[in-house]
Amino acid sequence: MISDANTAQGAVCHDSVIELDHVSFAYQEQKVISDFSFAIRERDFVGVIGSNGAGKTTLLRMMVGLLQPTEGQIRLFGEPIRRFRDWERIGYVPQKNAFNPLFPATVREVVMSGLYNNKKLFRRIGREEQRKCDDALEVMRISEIQHKRIGQLSGGQQQRVFLARALVNKPDLLVLDEPTVGIDAQTQADFFELIFHMHAHHHMTFLMVSHDISMIEDQLGQEPREQCGAIKFYVRHSHEQDCAIPDLQHSLV
Numbered sequence: 001m002i003s004d005a006n007t008a009q010g011a012v013c014h015d016s017v018i019e020l021d022h023v024s025f026a027y028q029e030q031k032v033i034s035d036f037s038f039a040i041r042e043r044d045f046v047g048v049i050g051s052n053g054a055g056k057t058t059l060l061r062m063m064v065g066l067l068q069p070t071e072g073q074i075r076l077f078g079e080p081i082r083r084f085r086d087w088e089r090i091g092y093v094p095q096k097n098a099f100n101p102l103f104p105a106t107v108r109e110v111v112m113s114g115l116y117n118n119k120k121l122f123r124r125i126g127r128e129e130q131r132k133c134d135d136a137l138e139v140m141r142i143s144e145i146q147h148k149r150i151g152q153l154s155g156g157q158q159q160r161v162f163l164a165r166a167l168v169n170k171p172d173l174l175v176l177d178e179p180t181v182g183i184d185a186q187t188q189a190d191f192f193e194l195i196f197h198m199h200a201h202h203h204m205t206f207l208m209v210s211h212d213i214s215m216i217e218d219q220l221g222q223e224p225r226e227q228c229g230a231i232k233f234y235v236r237h238s239h240e241q242d243c244a245i246p247d248l249q250h251s252l253v
């Protein structure tokens, strides 16, 4: 028999996070996505695999509101995307980030900025915020360079800063476009351990483009659930127990 608690949790955890309804997209004459429908539910981990130019980044950019579909509808957390305002619920780390070498902010300031949306920008930064920031810096192994200017770091170091910034606020949905390109093997392994733990135990939903098919199959299963042209979607859903420890670092040990 299913207990009331399970039923309640099941209902909550199956709310839809992203819905694509007959979505198409073209750059001028070039059609990239054709009549694609797909739903991502709360606590899904969706891995996206596909050859270069298949349209993965285009699809992600539509899902986070940076491109408009040529046809079809997108809903985020149940709202039509044009009416959606809760952008702080979504963390997005694009494929290629690069800060201008003259950009004046430090690593710590960039990570800290992940904690604020526009409304909260001028609030005092409290001890709790500082602690969350320390935690994210530690997890991405960038504590030692936290006072350096972001523009002066290598590409891999900058990518770690972007990941720390996306993780610091623990968004409900984290969208990652080839997040570990250019990152050393140890930090990469730690990062995957961290996000798969967060998926299983911290009620987060993930959408991640990767070229690492063996890692995706190991973590999400051998068979894609859905296909859009040359793009395949691997999905694992979590019903595991939530974990009460709030820090990011505990999932690395």
Ligand SMILES: Nc1ncnc2c1ncn2[C@@H]1O[C@H](COP(=O)(O)OP(=O)(O)OP(=O)(O)O)[C@@H](O)[C@H]1O
Binding pocket: 027, 030, 032, 050, 051, 052, 053, 054, 055, 056, 057, 058, 059, 095
């Ligand atoms: N801004 C743009 N203007 C015109 N065409 C574009 C633009 N961005 C992408 N394209 C084209 O759309 C197609 C899909 O590109 P997209 O970047 O979405 O692919 P991808 O699957 O993310 O590729 P990769 O694995 O190389 O990152 C490609 O043929 C690309 O040349």
